Amino acid sequence: MSKVIEKDILVGTRVPKMDAPDKATGRTRYVNDMVLPRMLVAKILRTDRVHAKILRIDTSKARALPGVHAVITADDTPQFGIGVLKDNPPLKKDKVRCIRDEIAAVAAETEDICDEALALIEVEYEDLPPVFDCTEALAEGAPVIHEDRPDNIAMVNEFSSGDIARAEAESDHIVEGDYNVHYVTHCNMGVSCAVADVDYDGKVTLYSQTQYPFIMKMDIAPSLGVHPGDIRIIQPPVGGAFGSKLDVYPYEPICVFLAQKTRRPVKLIFSRSEEFIASPTRQPVEFKIRAGMKADGTLTFRDIDTLLNNGGYTSWGATTPYVTMRTCSSHYRVPDIKYRARAVYTNNPFAGSFRGYGNVQATWAIETHMDRMAEVAGLDPLEFRLKNANESGDVSPQGSKLNNIDLKGCLQIAADKSDFLKKWAEYKEGWNKPGRYKRGIGIAASLHNAGGAKIHKSDGCGTILKMDDYARVTVITGASDIGQGIDTVIAQLVAEELGIPVRDVTLVMNDSATGPWDVGVHASRTTYIAGNSAKRAALKAKEQILRGAAKQSNLTWEQLDLRGGHVVQADNGEAIIPLDRLLRQMHFAGQDAELVMVTDYYEPPSEPEDENHVGDMSAAYSHAAQVTEVTVDTFTGEVKIDQIWWVQDVGKVINLTTLEGQVEGGIAMGLGYGLSENLKIENGIVKNPFFRDYHVFTAPEMPPIDMTFIETLDEEGPAGAKGIAELPTIVPAPSIGNAVYNATGVRIYHPPLSPETVARALFDADAGKAMAAE
Amino acid sequence: MSLKVEIELTLNGATARASVPAHWSALTALRQTFDLAGAKLACGEGECGSCTVIVDGESVNSCLMPAVDLNGRTVRTVEGLWTDDGVDPVQRAFIEKGAVQCGFCTPGMIMQARYLLDRNSDITDAEIRRGLEGNVCRCTGYTKIVDAVITAARAAA
Numbered sequence: 001m002s003k004v005i006e007k008d009i010l011v012g013t014r015v016p017k018m019d020a021p022d023k024a025t026g027r028t029r030y031v032n033d034m035v036l037p038r039m040l041v042a043k044i045l046r047t048d049r050v051h052a053k054i055l056r057i058d059t060s061k062a063r064a065l066p067g068v069h070a071v072i073t074a075d076d077t078p079q080f081g082i083g084v085l086k087d088n089p090p091l092k093k094d095k096v097r098c099i100r101d102e103i104a105a106v107a108a109e110t111e112d113i114c115d116e117a118l119a120l121i122e123v124e125y126e127d128l129p130p131v132f133d134c135t136e137a138l139a140e141g142a143p144v145i146h147e148d149r150p151d152n153i154a155m156v157n158e159f160s161s162g163d164i165a166r167a168e169a170e171s172d173h174i175v176e177g178d179y180n181v182h183y184v185t186h187c188n189m190g191v192s193c194a195v196a197d198v199d200y201d202g203k204v205t206l207y208s209q210t211q212y213p214f215i216m217k218m219d220i221a222p223s224l225g226v227h228p229g230d231i232r233i234i235q236p237p238v239g240g241a242f243g244s245k246l247d248v249y250p251y252e253p254i255c256v257f258l259a260q261k262t263r264r265p266v267k268l269i270f271s272r273s274e275e276f277i278a279s280p281t282r283q284p285v286e287f288k289i290r291a292g293m294k295a296d297g298t299l300t301f302r303d304i305d306t307l308l309n310n311g312g313y314t315s316w317g318a319t320t321p322y323v324t325m326r327t328c329s330s331h332y333r334v335p336d337i338k339y340r341a342r343a344v345y346t347n348n349p350f351a352g353s354f355r356g357y358g359n360v361q362a363t364w365a366i367e368t369h370m371d372r373m374a375e376v377a378g379l380d381p382l383e384f385r386l387k388n389a390n391e392s393g394d395v396s397p398q399g400s401k402l403n404n405i406d407l408k409g410c411l412q413i414a415a416d417k418s419d420f421l422k423k424w425a426e427y428k429e430g431w432n433k434p435g436r437y438k439r440g441i442g443i444a445a446s447l448h449n450a451g452g453a454k455i456h457k458s459d460g461c462g463t464i465l466k467m468d469d470y471a472r473v474t475v476i477t478g479a480s481d482i483g484q485g486i487d488t489v490i491a492q493l494v495a496e497e498l499g500i501p502v503r504d505v506t507l508v509m510n511d512s513a514t515g516p517w518d519v520g521v522h523a524s525r526t527t528y529i530a531g532n533s534a535k536r537a538a539l540k541a542k543e544q545i546l547r548g549a550a551k552q553s554n555l556t557w558e559q560l561d562l563r564g565g566h567v568v569q570a571d572n573g574e575a576i577i578p579l580d581r582l583l584r585q586m587h588f589a590g591q592d593a594e595l596v597m598v599t600d601y602y603e604p605p606s607e608p609e610d611e612n613h614v615g616d617m618s619a620a621y622s623h624a625a626q627v628t629e630v631t632v633d634t635f636t637g638e639v640k641i642d643q644i645w646w647v648q649d650v651g652k653v654i655n656l657t658t659l660e661g662q663v664e665g666g667i668a669m670g671l672g673y674g675l676s677e678n679l680k681i682e683n684g685i686v687k688n689p690f691f692r693d694y695h696v697f698t699a700p701e702m703p704p705i706d707m708t709f710i711e712t713l714d715e716e717g718p719a720g721a722k723g724i725a726e727l728p729t730i731v732p733a734p735s736i737g738n739a740v741y742n743a744t745g746v747r748i749y750h751p752p753l754s755p756e757t758v759a760r761a762l763f764d765a766d767a768g769k770a771m772a773a774e
Numbered sequence: 775m776s777l778k779v780e781i782e783l784t785l786n787g788a789t790a791r792a793s794v795p796a797h798w799s800a801l802t803a804l805r806q807t808f809d810l811a812g813a814k815l816a817c818g819e820g821e822c823g824s825c826t827v828i829v830d831g832e833s834v835n836s837c838l839m840p841a842v843d844l845n846g847r848t849v850r851t852v853e854g855l856w857t858d859d860g861v862d863p864v865q866r867a868f869i870e871k872g873a874v875q876c877g878f879c880t881p882g883m884i885m886q887a888r889y890l891l892d893r894n895s896d897i898t899d900a901e902i903r904r905g906l907e908g909n910v911c912r913c914t915g916y917t918k919i920v921d922a923v924i925t926a927a928r929a930a931a
Contacts, residue, residue: 016869016870017869017872019874019877020868020869020874020877021869023874023877023880024861024865024869024874024877024880024884025812025852025853025855025856025861026811026812026813026851026852026853027853028877030814030878032814032815033805033811188876188878189814189816189822189824189879189910189911189913190814190816190876191816237877238876239814239816239876239877239878239879240876240878240913241876242912272817272818272819272821272822482876483875483876483877485875657872657918658872660872660917660918661872661875661913661915661918664914664915664916664917664918665875665912665914665915666915668914668915668916669912690817690819690821691817691819691821691822691910692821696910696912697915697916698906698907698910698916699902699903699904699906699909699911699916699919699920700900700903700904700907702915702916702917705915
């Protein structure tokens with residue numbers, strides 16, 4: 001009697017990340033660790049002005065320094081801009097627009113020689129009047145940052161649905177508010193770095209930290225004067241990215257220019273302070289919100305106007321309103337919507353994309369405003385949100401088909417587990433009681449795309465899957481890994497379909513020459529899109545194998561299955577033939593020989609927005625809710641997070657360990673945004689380009705997190721999963737602000753809720769009360 | 775040419791000799807001279823802990839230590855924790871508990887954890903968190919790192 005094999009379930013389990021052993025034993029070599037034969041090192045000379053004409057650049061002394069192999073300026077390179085509006089030439093010729101601007105670059109034998117050479121470059125400027133504030137930049141007569149855009153407006157995005165005037169007339173309450181959020185930066189542990197190598201034919205190999213290798217070829221090519229097909233992007237492991245590497249930045253073409261000029265491999269790496277100054281920011285946004293409701297608390301309209309401090313050039317930061325807009329229009333049921341976003345050029349460092357992509361800012365504003373509206377309506381924060389929460393089947397004004405969602409479940413579970421309502425009522429009683437320490441509890445929620453985002457012509461991902469004679473699988477995916485663990489998730493999905501252990505799957509990824517096309521790692525899309533493509537490839541391979549097995553069996557291929565490294569009879573699990581033996585038989589079959597080798601390209605069933613920003617741009621949507629309990633020291637303004645309750649609709653858990661890791665890490669980043677992180681830019685100059693003054697969260701500061709995952713089982717997602725990685729960064733900050741209000745009765749509109757900010761707000765509130773009493 | 779200094783040290787259990795530029799940090803010497811790239815350069819200012827190694831039993835930010843001060847010392851790096859006896863329990867716990875994401879802080883984090891456990895195997899959650907305060911991680915939120923260190927401590931007990 002043959003043995004019976006049960007199906008191995010891998011989805012939903014805890015599988016250690018496949019790259020963890022090499023990383024934990026020091027074997028992993030990051031871009032930052034790379035050394036190529038004859039490699040030179042490079043550094044960039046940046047301006048020390050915020051807005052100035054460049055009158056003269058003299059590199060002669062630097063060029064003469066022994067050990068220097070190349071010094072380049074704008075005169076030596078094509079003047080073709082990079083970035084979303086192509087307004088950012090890698091090396092600046094006529095003028096500088098922000099403190100990070102690139103003037104010249106040096107390739108030399110050592111870093112020390114680079115430093116010496118940079119110090120020998122002479123630059124003469126004529127300062128121009130600068131402007132740093134959005135409103136001032138929009139005023140008539142303001143200094144013009146880009147001559148071809150005399151109004152200083154880089155980009156406008158508007159959306160309108162319904163009739164705001166009618167909705168206002170029909171509203172019983174209208175609540176207004178201004179919410180201004182601040183500068184933060186990614187703080188990747190691995191600083192920005194690239195290694196470029198150019199062959200005799202002019203073909204470029206770029207070892208890059210990029211998150212979008214395939215589109216990057218198209219984006220970087222014009223600035224290099226090289227055909228995109230002649231560029232190969234290789235992605236060695238990276239020390240974090242978090243959205244920072246979704247564009248081409250000046251250092252990358254500069255590194256290639258130096259390799260072209262020297263005919264040697266060149267490595268360009270930032271210092272940490274350079275990383276703080278010259279990597280893209282999550283920019284300040286000024287929100288002006290007017291929102292209405294009926295007497296019973298039913299929302300009627302939102303009218304939102306925002307200004308984004310774009311800085312000197314236009315990277316993806318200017319496009320974050322695509323996502324901000326979706327939260328403003330589609331988070332809670334709001335029939336009438338008006339939204340405008342203007343990205344305004346200033347002489348500050350320019351804005352890029354950062355985990356959450358405009359939704360971190362949006363959720364701070366919307367969820368703080370929701371808390372204030374609840375109070376006006378006379379409802380508790382939970383009831384007000386539940387009353388207006390979206391439900392499955394809703395189609396939002398922007399056309400998001402919110403199928404298979406559970407916002408109410410997220411809110412209710414977070415509230416129940418935290419005993420929210422009881423604590424909220426009790427802590428509110430403490431406002432007028434004496435005592436230095438006040439406790440508070442706050443709730444917030446958000447909506448995010450969870451099935452990709454169709455912002456390019458395709459939102460797809462390709463997979464090539466092959467099996468060898470030993471039933472080992474190689475999956476070549478277009479997906480990029482930036483530490484999140486997509487290799488492991490893909491291996492789980494593939495291994496489960498093919499009935500083999502995860503360790504028998506090898507991922508080949510991160511080289512544009514071998515990998516099939518993918519948009520890139522962004523928009524919480526990779527598990528959904530790349531996971532689906534890999535799963536579909538595995539199903540194709542499985543069919544080919546089972547058809548091969550059926551030829552030598554009296555069963556049809558549909559009656560067979562793959563389990564435990566065997567072909568088995570599907571209904572009873574009886575083993576028929578070991579998988580490796582079958583594969584060899586299929587392979588070494590003379591003229592009938594076949595290798596198991598399949599491809600797939602998965603395009604999600606989403607649609608691009610039309611010219612009015614209407615469209616179901618993601619194949620799935622998801623919500624999360626967070627309750628945060630805090631203790632506020634009313635003397636020092638210090639806010640201590642006591643406990644977090646986190647509830648997220650994840651569709652389906654694929655890898656519980658990596659899912660928890662994404663949530664815990666995302667929340668840490670969100671807490672930093674809400675409490676401590678603040679890139680201080682004064683008159684265009686970054687004042688705190690060091691970890692000690694920037695303050696990302698450290699181990700002792702992290703509170704306990706109680707996590708609940710709701711499995712709504714998405715119809716389209718792989719095994720039912722949705723994308724999960726951004727919501728944990730998006731939701732924390734407003735839940736803290738709402739908790740601090742519950743503790744103190746003082747509303748803070750602008751994060752971070754640093755001790756200075758909170759102490760000042762409490763002091764001002766006391767002063768206000770005292771004045772009112774007089 | 776910069777001035778070079780001869781150093782001799784015990785590096786991951788073996789004697790190592792080299793001539794290193796006098797102005798180099800220990801981190802640069804470990805990475806460039808001895809090809810031990812596990813310790814990472816992430817800030818160069820002693821603020822993030824990514825370059826942590828153990829020198830004569832003390833945890834050290836090797837980016838702040840002059841390379842010449844390695845002379846006569848006994849140095850352990852993350853590469854030295856995988857021995858004939860297998861990987862260190864701290865490494866095993868980091869792998870199994872999901873304490874590694876991008877992994878850039880991991881070698882420094884593991885060396886700091888090894889140092890904490892060498893001093894006190896009966897360590898509490900709060901002591902671990904305080905002991906890791908100088909090691910910045912941007913990916914994990916520290917929860918799984920602390921979990922891994924506790925697991926390693928219990929495995930050794």
